[in-house]
Amino acid sequence: MATETRTTQGAPPPGGISFSLSDPTFRGIVYQILVVGAVVLVGWFLISNTLDNLARRSIATGYDFLGREASFGIGESLIDYTPRDTYGRAFLVGVLNTLKVSVVGILLATIIGTIVGVARLSSNWLVAKLASTYVEIVRNIPPLLQLFFWYALVSDGLPPVRQALNPIPGVFLSQRGLRVPVPAPDPAWTAMGIALLLALALTWGLRRWAKARQARTGQPFPTGWSTLGLLIGLPLLAWLLSGAPMALDVPKLAGFNFVGGAAISPEFFAILTGLTIYTAAFIAEVVRSGITAVNWGQTEAARALGLPSGPTLRMVILPQALRVIVPPLTSQYLNLMKNSSLALAIGYPDLVSIANTTLNQTGQAIEGVTMIMGTYLIISLSISIFMNWYNKRIALVER
Numbered sequence: 476m477a478t479e480t481r482t483t484q485g486a487p488p489p490g491g492i493s494f495s496l497s498d499p500t501f502r503g504i505v506y507q508i509l510v511v512g513a514v515v516l517v518g519w520f521l522i523s524n525t526l527d528n529l530a531r532r533s534i535a536t537g538y539d540f541l542g543r544e545a546s547f548g549i550g551e552s553l554i555d556y557t558p559r560d561t562y563g564r565a566f567l568v569g570v571l572n573t574l575k576v577s578v579v580g581i582l583l584a585t586i587i588g589t590i591v592g593v594a595r596l597s598s599n600w601l602v603a604k605l606a607s608t609y610v611e612i613v614r615n616i617p618p619l620l621q622l623f624f625w626y627a628l629v630s631d632g633l634p635p636v637r638q639a640l641n642p643i644p645g646v647f648l649s650q651r652g653l654r655v656p657v658p659a660p661d662p663a664w665t666a667m668g669i670a671l672l673l674a675l676a677l678t679w680g681l682r683r684w685a686k687a688r689q690a691r692t693g694q695p696f697p698t699g700w701s702t703l704g705l706l707i708g709l710p711l712l713a714w715l716l717s718g719a720p721m722a723l724d725v726p727k728l729a730g731f732n733f734v735g736g737a738a739i740s741p742e743f744f745a746i747l748t749g750l751t752i753y754t755a756a757f758i759a760e761v762v763r764s765g766i767t768a769v770n771w772g773q774t775e776a777a778r779a780l781g782l783p784s785g786p787t788l789r790m791v792i793l794p795q796a797l798r799v800i801v802p803p804l805t806s807q808y809l810n811l812m813k814n815s816s817l818a819l820a821i822g823y824p825d826l827v828s829i830a831n832t833t834l835n836q837t838g839q840a841i842e843g844v845t846m847i848m849g850t851y852l853i854i855s856l857s858i859s860i861f862m863n864w865y866n867k868r869i870a871l872v873e874r
Contacts (some may be wrong), residue, residue, distance in 0.1 A: 504658055525841065540837045541566065547832055549824045551740050562833050569829030574824065575814040576746055577854070583751045584811060585804075589756025592789065595763045605757070615757040619817050621753055626745035626821045633741075636732055645725045645736070653739040654726035663717030670713035674705040681705070742823035746815065754811040758804065763802035766792055797869050805862040809855050816851075826850060 478693060498503050541563035549559050553571045554562060571804065594606035613621070618810040630650055634640060639649035645656040663811030678701075685696035714720075726736030771793050818825040827847060 481696055494800045514585070515666050532559050533564045536839075536842070538839075538842055539572070540833075540839050540842070541838075544706055545753045545833070545836075549829065550804075550822075551743060551824055556627050562837070565829050565833060566846065569824060569826040572824055572829075573812075573815050573818075573826040573850075574854070576743070576750065576823075578819065580747055580750045580754065580811050581808050583747075584754040585650070586760055587751065587755035588807075589762050591755060591759035592766070593761025595759065596766060610756045610759050613752055614760075616753075618749060619820060622745055622749040622817055622821055626741060629741040629744055636728070637671045638695070639728075639733075645723070647728075647733060650741065651732055651738075652744065654733045654736045655739075656723040656725045657737045658720070659722040659724045660723070661720040662716055663720050665712040666717050667710040670709040671706070674709040677709075678702045705717070715727075740823075742821050745821050746818045746823045746825075750814055750817075753814075754807055757807050757810075761800055761807065762796070765791050765796035768799045769795045794869075798866075801862060801866045801869065805859060808862065812854055812858065813851065 494501055496505070520823060542561055544558075545560055545562045545565040546558050547565070549556055549565060549568050552568045554564075554568060591609060594602050595610065597603045597606070629652075633648060633650050636651050637650075637817050639654075641647055647654040681701055682698050685698045689695050705725045724735050726733040726738075738752045746788060766788075773791055773795065774787060777791045782791070815825055816827045819828045819831065822828075825830040830843050830847050834840045837843075
């Protein structure tokens with residue numbers, strides 16, 4: 476009885492913790508407090524030491540420079556920009572240019588990588604070997620060298636502006652890039668954009684309804700044709716109701732360059748092509764490994780039910796392979812986004828390039844670097860959060 480009493484008195488209370496280092500819970504809390512304190516102490520030392528050195532050298536600190544006139548031009552921008560705008564707007568231009576390359580590159584690399592990854596498993600010997608050769612060559616060449624290759628191919632392999640290639644009326648290809656006609660400004664395009672967003676929302680609702688209906692009745696609904704009809708039909712209807720405008724803004728030669736139309740610069744083409752092809756090779760291996768991770772019995776079962784190879788891959792194999800594909804695919808998306816900083820080497824005005832010009836003019840090196848780091852951190856965390864959400868959404872639910 477006495478032994479039982481002593482044991483009970485030495486143990487932590489039920490549901491609580493004992494304020495003793497012998498209690499693992501209390502010990503873990505103490506260690507975490509010590510680690511956080513050490514990190515805060517190191518951070519305080521670095522920041523205070525940096526501020527002291529800057530004050531000793533009479534170097535101004537802060538982000539007030541973002542409101543000053545930038546006084547430098549940017550060759551490519553998604554928003555209106557002139558040298559009379561502020562450094563803050565110039566920095567925003569760099570962020571948008573980086574996002575443009577990253578988003579388009581991720582979409583294209585995913586499509587190409589998926590096709591090549593499936594091709595590596597093809598029963599056709601030639602197709603499988605060509606896909607394997609592409610993967611092995613591209614993965615083993617540094618991305619910076621690939622960017623130089625694509626940029627040299629465009630800048631040196633195409634004629635000057637006055638001798639621009641004109642393969643299709645209104646389309647011009649030269650050392651200044653690709654110029655193509657675009658629809659002239661009209662309220663109809665805004666209406667079509669709204670109609671497309673509405674079609675996407677209706678498509679999402681239709682697919683959810685069709686899935687619930689099939690689970691309830693066992694009868695499938697032709698969502699493919701319905702989706703295609705909504706995505707094409709609603710914008711087309713909005714275009715017709717807005718007067719069906721047909722006017723085009725066609726590029727024309729003016730002096731030493733073209734005016735009008737839409738342009739794809741050599742720098743954008745080089746960075747987008749290089750990063751897309753490089754990242755697609757890694758995504759192809761991710762897709763291939765994900766498919767091979769699915770038990771072969773799943774394929775045999777689908778064939779036993781009479782499913783052709785295409786529907787088997789699309790409806791049986793890939794949905795199961797996604798659970799293996801998505802985690803490493805997230806890393807490849809992050810790598811593509813971070814590799815976009817190599818655009819500085821070929822003159823594309825991305826975030827790093829514009830921030831580098833800014834800090835050279837203002838001398839605010841620490842502020843400029845922290846803005847670059849913070850922006851990349853926010854973009855990376857956004858991609859990770861979205862992909863983690865998607866990974867949980869497709870995860871197998873244990874019963």
